[in-house]
Amino acid sequence: MNELLLKTIDNLPPLPDTVIKLQQYIDSAGSDVSIQGVVDIISKDPLLTVDLLKLANSPFYGLSREVSTLNQVVSLLGVGNVKNVAIANSLRSGFKVNVSPYGLDTSEFLASCSREVDFISTWFENERKMAQVLVPCAMLLRLGIILFANTLIQSGKDKDFLSALKENDFKDIATVETEFIGVDHLSFLGFLFDHWNFDELLIQSVAYITMPHAASDEIKKNAYALAITNRIFAPYQGGNPYNVQEALALIKEAGEQNVKLDKERFLEILPPEAKENLYKEVEE
Template sequence: MHNLLVRTIENLPPLPETVVKLQSYVDSAGSEVRMQEVVNIISRDPLLTGELLRLANSPFYGFSREIVTIQQVVSLLGINNIKNAVIANSINSKLKVDMSPYGLNTQEFLASCSLESSFITNWLIEDDKQLAQILVPCSMLMRLGMILLAGALIEVKKDQEFLEALKESHFRNVALIENEFCGVDHISFLGFLFDHWKFDEVLIQSISYIPNPHAATENVQRNVYALAIANRVFEPYTGGTPYNMSMAKALFAEAKDKGIVYSYESFVASLPVKARENLNIPVTDFGEAGF
């Protein structure tokens, strides 16, 4: 692996002790995992308990009534969903973000990340609540790879050189330039990070195949196409442009050919205004459509 990435991973803050205990118990117990033990582990940590209740009552999960106990959370979401959500929330809370190497305003970038998470939930929650709940950790961390690569570039003082390379390409070849400087693009790096933190294999594959959803195995294709479509809507620099929206529609059609159907009406209704306006603009030239 590229030395820069090795250093980045080595410098990652450790997961909290309770999160590690929960992860270790669920993974080691396998089919013998007991819900009450999961509840007990979480309940010993008041901070984690509060965060998990807040998350369960957020729009991410779309429950019609207030969730007031950890027992309810675990019962409603299932043990694996809880484990994944706890890991994702812990990682999210520790992020230090500076997107200057990408030429992006950090606050606007974080606002876009928040919109992306909400969009995935709003689009899928009525049509396929189970899928929406499974994808919560992915939606929370979709741009984590960019955040960590930006930090690594700043640390080794390659941030300005990286930004100049992006400018020279008119911000069109982001993955190529990430590979040149870091040895990996941010989506592929995110897949590696999911593996590093021992997320479920389903989520690791769901992230890893976003650039090539047609290549994903059948058991994760529904997850992957949903994330690939959302990526076209919120992709940094080109998200929501006429070109990207035409690609999102093409992914809808490709998924349908494989027997994977989502609510297009809910998708359109959940789009940011500009992306919705660009949805039906004819695309004849990449330059005109994207920039």
């Protein structure tokens, strides 16, 4: 195994105790899992409680009424979704973020990550169950970049990595990541989701981001949605004429496989810079 990839894996932090207890309870209870059992575990963690209430009342889920108690959160989102969001939120807030090895401004990078979640939740606001699956995936879509950047800095490879990105004019991040780490950040995401015991539906959804056509019928729509969102918000090139056309091509390809995606809504909510590039010619 690539030395830097091995180091990245070795440095993965454990999940918080509350999330581990929640996973253990849900796994052991099986069909006997109860809302109150989930609430009893989460309520012992004030920070997680506040975060879940904030998320439940955010535009991500578009709930029709204000949620003020954990019982309401679990009842409305479901036990599985609460578990997935709790994991995603704990991970997203638990890392020190410094993406300088990628030549990216950290604050702008984090803002773009938030816009990805906003975009996908707005796109599927009328498909609530799907949105609830996609939101935690989108929350962590760039987690691999954060982890790779940390490993590169710790290993003193950050400047060499940035130089390699500059040499290919930042046009092929996956190739440079694979050269240095042994895998690209999107492909690594499936491993991370499995490592932290997300639901299998989420694991498979992120595992096929780079090849949604090959996904099973059950998760094909999720994979296409994430692949398209990645095109629009990809680091450096997100929303450029080429990626906008690639996103539209993926919507068309999905339709040819009987996966219906709302193209009109997609075009309506495109970021301004992507809309400007809709009809520009793609550079060869």
